[in-house]
Amino acid sequence: MMPLLEIAKLKTVLNTGSAPIHAVDGLELKIFKGETFALLGESGCGKSMTALSIMRLLPEIAEIIEGHIKLDGNDLLLLPETDMRKVRGKRISMIFQEPMLSLNPVMTIASQIKEVLKQHFILHHTHLHKRILELLQQVGIPDAPRRMTEFPFQFSGGMKQRVMIAMALAGEPELLIADEPTTALDVTIQAQVLDLMRDLQQRTHMAILLITHDLGVVAEIAHRIAVMYAGEIIETATCKDFFQQPAHPYSQKLFAALPERAKRNQGLAVISGNVPLLSQAFQGCRFAERCDHAWELCRQTVPEWIEITPGHRVKCHLFSKEKRSEYQVNRTEKQTTSSVETYQPTHHQDSALLNVTNLKIHFPIYQGLLRHTAGYVKAVDGISLTITSGKTLALVGESGCGKTTVGKGICLLIPVTEGSVQFNGSELTGLPRHQLRKKRTEFQIIFQDPYSSLNPRMRIIDILEEGMNALTPDDPHRIKPEQPLSSYQKENRIDELLQRVGLPPEAKWRYPHEFSGGQRQRIAIARALAVNPKLLICDEPTSALDVSVQAQILNLLRTLQQNLGLAYLFITHNISVVEYLADEVAVMYLGRIVEKGYVDEILNTPKHPYTQALLSSVPAIEATSKRPNRTHLKGELPSPANTPSGCYFHPRCPYVMPICRKIYPEKSTFSPTHSAHCYLYSQNQNSA
Template sequence: MIQDSPLLDVNDLSVVLDSDHGLVHAVDALRLTIAEGKTFALVGESGCGKSMTALALLRLLPDAGRIVGGQTRLRDVDVNRLPEYEMRKVRGGKIGIIFQEPATSLNPVMRVGDQIVETIHTHTALRGSAAREKAIDWLRRVGIPEPERRIDDYPFQLSGGQKQRVMIAIALAAEPDVLIADEPTTALDVTIQAQVLNLLGDLQRELGMAMLLITHDLGVVRNMAHHVALMYAGQIVETAPADTFFNHPRHPYARLLFAALPGMDRRGEKLAAIPGTVPPLNQIFTGCRFADRCPAHQSICDAAPPPLIWTDAQHGVRCVRIDAIEASAAQDASGKEIVDAVHVPEPAPLVMPASASMPLLVVRDLKVYFPIRKGLLRRTVGVVKAVDGINFSLAAGRTLALVGESGCGKTTTGKALLRLLDGNADITGQATWEGRDLLSARPAALRTLRRDIQIIFQDPFASLNPRMRVGDILDEGLASLHPEQDLPERQTRVARLLDQVGLRKDAVNRYPHEFSGGQRQRIAIARALAVEPRLMVCDEPTSALDVSVQAQILNLLHDLQAELGMAYLFITHNFGVVEYLADDIAVMQGGRIVEAGSAEQVLRDARHDYTRKLLSAVPRFEASVA
């Protein structure tokens, strides 16, 4: 793990959090070293300590958190020992950070340009028009269209992906020595993702910038990282150079992650979802933390906490059985034993219902125009044609993937169908559900329709009530739309939903802010599934999920489709998910559908140049588990 010319050196970093359930050991004796111009990727399940590590490096821990051990050396300075006034110079100036959730990181009452200029003023000598021009340049470099105009927009005027790009511009504005990128491309479509990753790579070469990349997207890691560390339950369980990690993963957890990746080659079968959840960290572990979920578990795994065993100078694995597992596999020429030990035996085929002859949802010439108002009287001076005359249909038991760049109208389409834009946009055209008109339905009829149609929003933090406990959030929809169910029946349903999306039962009594971004997304998915709708509008439902939980959710969606004939309008930029799940694909650009067809046809023989551009930007890798 040691590299030449270390710029950031973290040694035995330990972080604890005070909670109502005892002391939580969020990060346990973490070590990592990043050299100038190199990228170190930290990957692992939601809740394993990745984001807490990032906050600890910048001393931005919540009030309940504190660093209880270790050093964080930036060049030769231990930033853990700096007084707060000196630490303010480090944040943004020496170490920048791209936060996971731009909607909560951007100030909602400040123009985005002012937020970028604020960083430039704080950490550089630029002032006035020069600072504003620098901010415009950064907006242009991260792919914001019309930066001269959008610099004066507020965050609410931007799409989710555009807000993420602004967050990246703020983090890079002072050209820091180290960039902590916490899920930097989660909300971005593949073309902007490729653009941003190329930009980060260019800046590394230009400035010698080191990067700590925190992500669940293994495709991004494969294309960006020089070194990879896999975290689980607050510990690093495997660390290796990127090529070694992807070509020869050794820890059972790493192998299971690769087996959980969706793709065209796994259509028609269940993904290898890892059972269970990350164990609570308010306990003293007496053995391996992954033991309860590991198919290769034996009694020796419970004897003592396993150390990080170094197989060579740069490859460490926290597993006492790894040699025995690999020796058993070597005795079998087919390698079947190792596959059975740490993957899944023969994934069960998915039996899909026959598609209905008549579509459930029919959309014809749908247009959604937002008025542009200016002046004291707020006169309408123009319109934004967010959706400009699109047509599609969706039958029971089918999945239509709606793909395209951020701002192309995908999310607007979904919200318009659920009548969530009434009063804010001019909506014309026709959208029918089983012959009933969605766009003109009165409130009583619309309430009935919402039993059949639900939505998973892109931003779980903004869509979950922060003042309600999770149990109440999940029960709210059931009580409203299924009043025939009594309280015990609803409570049983809530407990089953939490288990289905991979959350522990104690989540019912906690608030949304107590969960990580990925865990909040699972809560949002459970809420939408609670009333068992017949159509789900899924707006980036897996964008904030790690690989193993994504597999669990995709299996769940497949099961519900098979059992109930549920239809999905799947809005996403994750082409791995599209390849695995979609029956049909519609590609949107500038508010219009430019190509549509079966998934097989669009993915293998794209006809439109824009579709080809999207597919060419998808980060891919071929991982080996030999």
């Protein structure tokens, strides 16, 4: 069968600096009609540059110097730009990774979709309006007639991604390129987007090139897989073969870096080092410097393609029969196995470090010239939680449910409407500013995007010193606590902090833009540690990181907790991270906690329908763990400015009863530590 897309010997270079960067170096792949082809790999491996090469949307400094990109046998690289414009959006469409950067902020959603339709079809105004509505309804945008006249900033992340999909589908493409389409989405929205792509593919027989680093997403939707590393593909296989037996050491490392419950008491395997510079000339295997199995041959000779089973090929000397004996001799002489750290379970503390009671954070909605209060956004609507020293409480839920607002409210970074926040027995709400500043040395927050939270004009030494100067911590290394640290002592302290988070001391002289995403997150953690806190509030610290970098950050957080006795409030939507890191879990929906308990109680016996839907939406990697009764949530989170009557979850609940629409349910208790708010169980009494 003839492939829909065929790429042969593709080379794309970036002409920057003294030497060109070979972002894509000899890439070859084939995609057939109706299949989903997944391209896996770390950031910096060339995945997105491959997609831009196919679309011929390369930046000015980039050029394709060799190869072919054939669509139905026609080489796209030979087409003039006028003809290529007819291909883009019509025959090939692309969903970009960051929808907010891809959508025009000053145009309505309808206007942006209309641009695509007018480019490729001749439609009357009435038909244009009807088609836009169809597309928005097709991708699950609620209240499409009203929302089509709104602007991108009025949409949530998941809704913006759906709009991007609607624009990509407007031209009825034969090939859809999806570049990390679900990276920053909640598991519920991610499940909806994957279901949508799967459904559209079945109906239109569209091919999909899925670019991602999420193995769970790949397992859910892909038919064939290619693993990319340092500009080239190093392994290809069917989805089934790849997940049953990944062959290349790099692929095996990606699996070993995944967090899961079975690894709770041990560190995650990490891939040492970084993706090599693509401006250098490679002699041997590009993964050799990071590989546990590499020997001299790997550094001198480029491996050839070897077919392990029909359709499963790998570029690795380990699978060459001629080289296998040489490898065994080398392994006898020098063992290079990687080890992981083991963690001792911390003993449960009886006394609470943080005690939050009936916390409410409401934001007024102003209207009119005189800005009178027309209502309130109930971002946090009466939550209570407790965290003990040395323990981790995971706060999970969809975007927009108020998780980040809880974190900021605990730190008193935003005003609290009502409720109590007690830290170490001291009430924080109502404290004068100067007293609250002193207390802030004991609790710190790590934000989701480290690049946005680090001043780009300040060196790392200045960023870390700023917190130390602002909060003047009682440093354990200080001989006389009443005296401030000298410049020499501060620099030594900064060196210690950087080494503690796995960065060299000389990194302090560099700027944030000179670091990778994972390294910037380490700097954000070091800044939080600079004032010796007892509690860290971690707001999605690993959401946009590769699995290998995520493993490094999770290992770091576990080690810090083990050594320093830190407590964590871990805000996340990644259930795999919750399984690995959390001691307790609180499930949040529309400003309220609907279920909480120990991690095993929540994950093994979820009671609330929302918790069940969250867990059901998590992509399953192993075939044996596929859940037969998957229940994906329908619709969107209601607006916190107009909360439903009764149980807030009732508009989306499959088990809704008349009473659910009238009165919010009281707490149902299943054990001393496990409770939920749901009418499916007896109220205010023990229930099995």
